[in-house]
Amino acid sequence: MSANAKKRVGILGATGTVGQRVIHLLRNHPYFEVAALAASDRSEGKRFVEACNWKLPYEMPEAVKDIKVQAIKPPLDCDVVISSLPSDIALEVEGAFAAAGYPVISNSSSYRMHEDVPLVVPEINPDHLDLIAVQKKNRGYDKGYIVTNPNCTTIGLVLALAPLQQVFGLEAVMMTSMQAISGAGYPGVASMDIIDNVMPHIGGEEEKVEEEPQKIMGKLGAGKIEIAPFKVSAQCNRVPVQDGHLESVRVKLSKSATIEEVAAALSAFTGLPQELKLPTAPARPVIVRTEKDRPQPRLDRDAEGGMATVVGRISKDTIFDFKFTLISHNTVRGAAGAALLNAELLVAKGLL
Numbered sequence: 001m002s003a004n005a006k007k008r009v010g011i012l013g014a015t016g017t018v019g020q021r022v023i024h025l026l027r028n029h030p031y032f033e034v035a036a037l038a039a040s041d042r043s044e045g046k047r048f049v050e051a052c053n054w055k056l057p058y059e060m061p062e063a064v065k066d067i068k069v070q071a072i073k074p075p076l077d078c079d080v081v082i083s084s085l086p087s088d089i090a091l092e093v094e095g096a097f098a099a100a101g102y103p104v105i106s107n108s109s110s111y112r113m114h115e116d117v118p119l120v121v122p123e124i125n126p127d128h129l130d131l132i133a134v135q136k137k138n139r140g141y142d143k144g145y146i147v148t149n150p151n152c153t154t155i156g157l158v159l160a161l162a163p164l165q166q167v168f169g170l171e172a173v174m175m176t177s178m179q180a181i182s183g184a185g186y187p188g189v190a191s192m193d194i195i196d197n198v199m200p201h202i203g204g205e206e207e208k209v210e211e212e213p214q215k216i217m218g219k220l221g222a223g224k225i226e227i228a229p230f231k232v233s234a235q236c237n238r239v240p241v242q243d244g245h246l247e248s249v250r251v252k253l254s255k256s257a258t259i260e261e262v263a264a265a266l267s268a269f270t271g272l273p274q275e276l277k278l279p280t281a282p283a284r285p286v287i288v289r290t291e292k293d294r295p296q297p298r299l300d301r302d303a304e305g306g307m308a309t310v311v312g313r314i315s316k317d318t319i320f321d322f323k324f325t326l327i328s329h330n331t332v333r334g335a336a337g338a339a340l341l342n343a344e345l346l347v348a349k350g351l352l
């Protein structure tokens, strides 16, 4: 794709934790360029550099500094919208953009479980994008549509579950998370609550992790997803880590396997983004480490630019079949990078 054919991206929630990551990942992108930025009325009308409390350890790209922040309503001068709005307002706003003819790629939870909305991890279920046609028909959208990516805890988990489901079949999953504070946005959890502490509750998180994997790993039938039949039990905790969600996982498989076979299935996992060499695709979506004390947030969250799930400590479980620990970067693979990979897949499929 030549530079002057770049698609123009509008970012909703551009000043937020995920919005900033999207802006960072879009610098020098071969398919996309930032064209419009939108946020709350606190930011509206200001230059982005004045509105945004930039928190990434990289410079704010020059190209966005002077863009005037707009309201989160159509029209925006762009070809596609990437949304990272709080879920309570995303339902109305994303629906309005789709109805106004914009493809919307959403990080919010509002539409993820709607039957006619694809919930896509490109390595696992790129075929679910066929639901776009059903959605357009159901909702009377012309050119617009909504595609979602999963919750930041779900996505790290499903990248490890999908290879196991494909090779051995999956019966049941138990997952306990230790989630980073950046997952709560900015300013997020009060320092008085998280320093020297662990918060054993993240509103709505366990419910999302218990239902999203079965949709992502379900089969697309006649215009509808057949939800995969395995059960997930999740317990989610907030811990004093900046970025990266660590997850302790136990799985029950349909077929017997050895530790080596489980590790080999995880390491061998690739999908369409790798085949198509999409710009944001990690070469290895799942990396298996064999050291006793890995993965760790600080050492492993940035593997493959933050786009890989790193798995370690694979061993036999005394109640389920296997247990392991994984880490996934919540604002990259869990949000901004996931949305961008979906956008790249939509371009590759001629849907954008």
Ligand code: NAP
Binding pocket: 012, 013, 014, 015, 016, 017, 018, 019, 038, 039, 040, 041, 042, 043, 044, 072, 084, 085, 086, 087, 089, 107, 108, 109, 150, 151, 152, 182, 183, 184, 185, 186, 187, 330, 331, 334, 335
């Ligand atoms: P955040 O840091 O709190 O940012 C929220 C963004 O939304 C800001 O740009 C804010 O604009 C804007 N906003 C807030 N209220 C608004 C309103 N009433 N009208 C218009 N704009 C409004 O949150 P975040 O962490 O980026 O999360 C954004 C979304 O992504 C949420 O749905 C979250 O669940 C999801 N998500 C987050 C992560 C993560 O790791 N953080 C991962 C996956 C998914 P102002 O700056 O103008 O207030």
